[in-house]
Amino acid sequence: MSQETKALFIIFGATGDLAHRKLYPAIYKLYKKGFLGESFAVIGTARREWSDDYYQDVVMDSISDLTESEEHARTFAGHFRYQSHNVKDTEHYHMLKDLADKLDDEYGIEGNRIFYLSMSPSFFGTITSHLREQNLVTDNGFNRVIIEKPFGSDFDSSKELNDEINASFDEDQLYRIDHYLGKEMVQNILALRFSNRLIENSWNKESISNFQITLSEDLGVEERGEYYDKSGALRDMVQNHVLQMVSLLTMNSPKSFTTVEVRKEKMAILNALKDPVVTQDEDTEFVRGQYDTSDNGETKGYRSEDKVDPESLTETFVAGKIFIDTDEWRDTPVYIRTGKRLAQKTSRVDVVFNPSETALYDDKPTVLSILVSPDEGFELLLNNKQIGPGMHLEPVRLSAVRSEETVEESPEAYEKLILDVLNGDETHFAHWQEVATSWKYVDQIRKRWDSYTDSIPFYPALTMGPDEADTLIENDGNNWIYKA
Structure with a gap:
């Protein structure tokens, strides 16, 4: 029992x-x-x-x-x-x-x-x-x-909110829910990284070309039009879920698996986020988009949604590249994209490794995919010799995806997080310093976008976002691994 x-x-x-x-x-x-x-x-x-x-x-x-x-x-x-x-x-x-x-x-x-x-x-x-x-x-x-969440709409409002709450409760009594931190495969990131020598030894800037985080939703704003039009994808997803995942993917190994040690390593990453470059040309590190009517005309655009300003410039999509200014990860980009009315609902991380140093083969990069939802598990894309004469390569996929039955029977995020609260375990909750630092980073992007009041890139509903998101990554000689 x-x-x-x-x-x-x-x-x-x-x-x-x-x-x-x-x-x-x-x-x-x-x-x-x-x-x-x-x-x-x-x-x-x-x-x-x-x-x-x-x-x-x-x-x-x-x-x-x-x-x-x-x-x-x-x-x-x-x-x-x-x-x-x-x-x-x-x-x-x-x-x-x-x-x-x-x-x-x-x-x-x-x-x-x-x-x-x-x-x-x-x-x-x-x-x-x-x-x-x-x-x-x-x-x-x-x-x-x-x-x-939402815990404020920028750093100033979140600090005001936090100060109000702190007048009555101490920080160690507060549990800020980020349901992504309760997801089984997000919690699995640290286990994968720090319990497998093969992975641990190759989880560095010499071996890894880039990380790609994709959090896509196929639904629109539904009944949340009024709230969403004041929020947008940057505040709704990047400030919390995305930056939390960035910290888990790139933090150093904690001395022990305790709340204090895990938070310390996450904070080291959030404090080292390089200030984002946000412009209206191809030098930009962050692009936005808003869904328009689908190509077949059956799905309406964001501006036609209930309680949304018909001239709204609110972004329903964000793509960006995040750089961490530490010796371990300097110049290794973390590409992120998230949005509504995209082609498929999926949450995943694709870790793209550098090609091998040998010139023997025309090899493709090894890719480790961490599938968060709706599928849960890992996939590893390796190079394999084609059967037959010659030394030609073909990709082979090693897959450890959990069965639907296993996923169905697994504890849901809220179940796990409420149990953590009962046990007084704050490891999978956002500390105020994490929230504050994330807001300061996101506020820089928000401020620049709010100054661009002429237009916003559109993308047809049920696609994977605007062309600018592809250009962003292709300018670096890379491509999105996940294509719906």
Whole structure:
């Protein structure tokens, strides 16, 4: 049986899509596996007027595909309570405290509390100050705060937000969720690099020509048009997911696998990011794009999406090359691209090795691909002698891709990250210094793009982005490995 942790979850934004789609199923899986036993409870809060019974039915609906039995699911949902809540109303926090204390006694939780802020960041400071002032923070157990992105819209706003939260909670009580850091294959990057001598010995600038990170989505902005038009792909994806992956791919080996040591090595990379060159000519290191109507006319362009400015210059695509100014990686580019309405949904890293030094063969580069989602696993592209006369080469692919069944049964990112919070393990969460340094890097790009107000490159929906993204990498004599 797994080690059971006692905890009371208080979820702000309990009626939202994230809670229904991700949080309740994740908590149920932890319950099924024994990480949560009978000594846990959940209080859901939001503005809607829901009863406990209705809330429990909503939870039952969200886990309907996962349940062992109706009885098991009903027992689980019985641990949930609902309180209609205005986050600015002090009286509501007094009511919340009364309910929390009551559930703490009822389920023997011993003061352990996890506050999950699944709401607009504009409320984070208000909520955390009320939690402290109205004594929802306990003295006898742990108190941890989970924060969803976006964490600010630039360095200044993120610092203001962080200062507000730090007035009530210490940094080691804060868990900033980046769900990419919960993905199995992203966590596997360090295992791959530091537990295989073959890989470890060749993971350097002498052996590696370039890294390529592709995070592509085939969907558009859906119902998020209003939010996305103020955000864009740079803030939505590069500042967090992409730069976190860059740090994992290029950091030095930590002295031990502890939060402090891993963060120290990641920060060394983020602090060494070379200032990006952003121009409107071919010398630029970052290009942007916006999806237009698809070639067949069936998929509408970004400017036609609901709640999007019909003259918007918001980028739905970013491609760039990132340089790390350290002795280990100087002049080795990390190419990145991410966007919406691209040809296929995929998250992957392609590590392109330099050709062999011998002139015996016309060999192609060896490529190691780390498949993050929807496929999970590794692929290694090697040169192989063609069968028959002569010494002609052909590529051969060694593949270790997990089966659909294995992927289906693997813990989902939110399940793993919530378990980390229960265990007090901050390794797979973004520290404030990481967030701040990432924002400072991204702000330089944003500032330049905001000064270019005449136009933005377009790409047909369901392609792999604008031509400028291909030119960016081809100017260096390289090509994108992944072609949809």
